[in-house]
Amino acid sequence: MHGYGGTALLVDLPDLAAVRSLHRVLAADVPTGVVDVVPAARTVLVRCAAPGDVAAARAWVQEALLRSASDVAPPPVGAVVEIPVRYDGPDLDDVARWAGVSTEDVVARHSGREYEAAFGGFAPGFTYLAGVDPVIAAPRLATPRTRVPAGSVALAGELTAVYPGESPGGWRLLGRTDARMFDVDRDPPALVAPGARVRFVPVRAGASAGRPTPGGEPTSAVSDAMPGEGPTVLRQGEATGARPAVEVLATGPLVLVEDDGRPGLAAIGVGPSGAADRSSHALANRLVGNPEDAATLEVTLGGLALRFRGTAVVALAGAAVPAAVDGAPVGMNAPVRVPDGAVLRLGQAVHGLRTYVAVRGGVVPDAVAGSRSRDVLAGLGPDPLVPGVVLPVGAPPSGSWPPVAVAPVRHVPGVLRPGERAGAVLEVIPGPRGDWFLPGAWHALRALRTVSADSDRVALRLDGQAVPRRAGELASEGLVRGAVQIPPDGRPVVFLADRPVTGGYPVIGVLREDDVDRAAQLRPGDRVVLRAAWSS
Structure with a gap:
């Protein structure tokens, strides 16, 4: 059992059967303080709410390991999905060149088998299927793609899967399907659940989504929606009557609704998501008297303009931007009263990336899977805001306001000393896969790096000196916020709020919690140093 950052444990197991056995025992009695239990190919990840919960979780897992060792019941056999x-x-x-066979043979070998749905992860509806023919079991790409189209059918070593929505990914793409793999309004939402059996059927034109029959025999039907398509949950131009609301007039590059996210759903492939910079999101809420889990607006690089329907109290935190209400300048990190009909405008951030706008009462678009957060990897939650959208505002929280005291600002993104260039030193706690790295890996990790233009809410991608690691394939396993993953090309990938639930490259370390917030404020071109937490 390995420590995994400050709030998680990773349990190594010999095979998938042992994973299933331990997961059954753990899932039957999850204690307070444990927020996610994530099975994977040969590991189970246990994620806790806070560092203080880890010791109790470790004892709980150790006791469950003893009980699961005597659990010899085979898992139930699921239905067949074509x-x-x-x-x-x-x-x-x-893949054909790697295997030394023809492309026709690759197709025949991939489609001529029945696969076992082993576990969920990476993204909602992404189910890992075991049973790939060893002849075509090509390894992952050395450098992951930043964009894999929705519906891509892929393989990586002994596993195959379908990408349910557009996302980054390092698997080998063999083809595509129109089958809708995940639908939050469907019960169950995943087309392929762990335990099911799957067959891939080659087609020339058209596409159909397999659906199991009660007797387990395969059947299929035409998909009624494109992969990754989700419900529209924001109300464009909708009248709100006397209810307080904000109307979006302009957005700049990107504005998302974000709250504390969706913890507890990782086992079905739904990541936590939530605000990328948790500290700034929480501060903005505290300044207006909201609970810290109220939904705010996450504004990338500024440019937002809002008209208020009803008197409001707002606060800005995170990346510093010039701001004004009806032309009168307002400051950061302080509550501001906004009259009915007034317009709040944000200029461009000079440094830092994300500004959080909190409104007393919180913005309250429809929740999806228990959260109002937009997950850009999964495509869940309210759509990115566009001009014309009207967001309702919730009822003000009970209690006195202004608050008696507000916790001090722990970091102010984008505030630089004279002559200082944008960047950060981020501290890294050793991760669970130190044995995957060659001598000199930590020295290479500490080299000066630059944030790549491919970075987003999913991950910070860093250019610079390669981190040496051994060759080979690591079985996919759970990921945590701030995990520093090293693909075969040696370029570090730092996972942020909308990270995949699982990943298949070794994790050398995990950022400290506060440093994940700082990482979320870095923009392409900024300089970064990853420093071992024990370094001076």
Whole structure:
């Protein structure tokens, strides 16, 4: 059992059967303080709410390991799902060359087997399927793609899967399907649940989504929606009557609704999401008297303009931006009263990336899977804001306001000393896979790096000196916020709020909690140093 950052444990197990056995025992009695239990190919991740919960969780897991060792019952056999595939993927020829066979043989070997749905992860509806023919079990790409289209059918070593929505990914793409793998309004939402059996059916034109019959025999039907498509939950131009609301007039590059996210759903592939910079989100809420989990607006690089319907109290935190209410300047990190009909405008952030706008009462678009957060990887939650959207505002919280005291600001993104260049020193706690790295890896990790233009709410991608690691394939396992993953090309990837639930490259370390917030404020071109937490 390994410590995994400050709030998680990673349990190594010999095989998938042992994973299933331990997960059954753990899932039957989850104690207070444990927020996620995530099974994977040969590990189970236990994520806690706070560092103080880890010791109790460790004892709980150790006791469960003893009980699971005597659990010899085989898992139930699931229904059969057929998934139609157009085998025209960009990596089909590469897999054929790697295997030393024809592309037709790759298709025949991939579609000629029945796969076992082993576990969920990475993203909602992404189910890892075991049973790939060893002849075509090509490894992951050395450098992950920043964009894999929704519906891509892929393999990585002994596993195959379908990408349910557009996302980054390092698997080999063999083809595509129109089957809708995840639908939050469907029961169950995932088309393929762990324990099911899956067959891929080659097709030339059209596509159909497999659906199991009660007797377990395969059947199929035409998908009624495009992969990754979700419900529209914001009300464009909707009248709100006397209810307080904010109307979006302009957005700049990107504005999202974010709250504390969706903890507890990782086992079905739904990540926590939530505000990228938790400290700034929480501070903005405290300044207006909201609970810290109220939904705020996460504004990337400024440019937001809002008209208020009803008198409001707002606060700005995070990346510093010039701001004004009806032309009168207002400051950061302080509550501001906004009259009915007034317009709040944010200029561009000079440094830092994300500004949080809190409104007393919180913005309250429809929740999806228990949260109002937009998860850009999964495509869950309210759509990115566009001009014309009207967001309702919730009732003010009970109690006196202004608050008697507000916790001090722990970091002020974007505030630099004279002559200082944008960047950060981020402290890294050793991760669970130190044995995957060669001598000199930590020295290389500490080299000066630059934030890549491919960075987003999913991950910070860092250019610079390669971190040496051994070759080979790591079985996919759970990820935590701030995990520093090293793909075969040696370029670190630091996972943020909308990270995948699982990943298949080794994690050398995990950022300290506060440093994840600082990482979320870095923009492309900023300089970064990753420093071992024990360094001076």
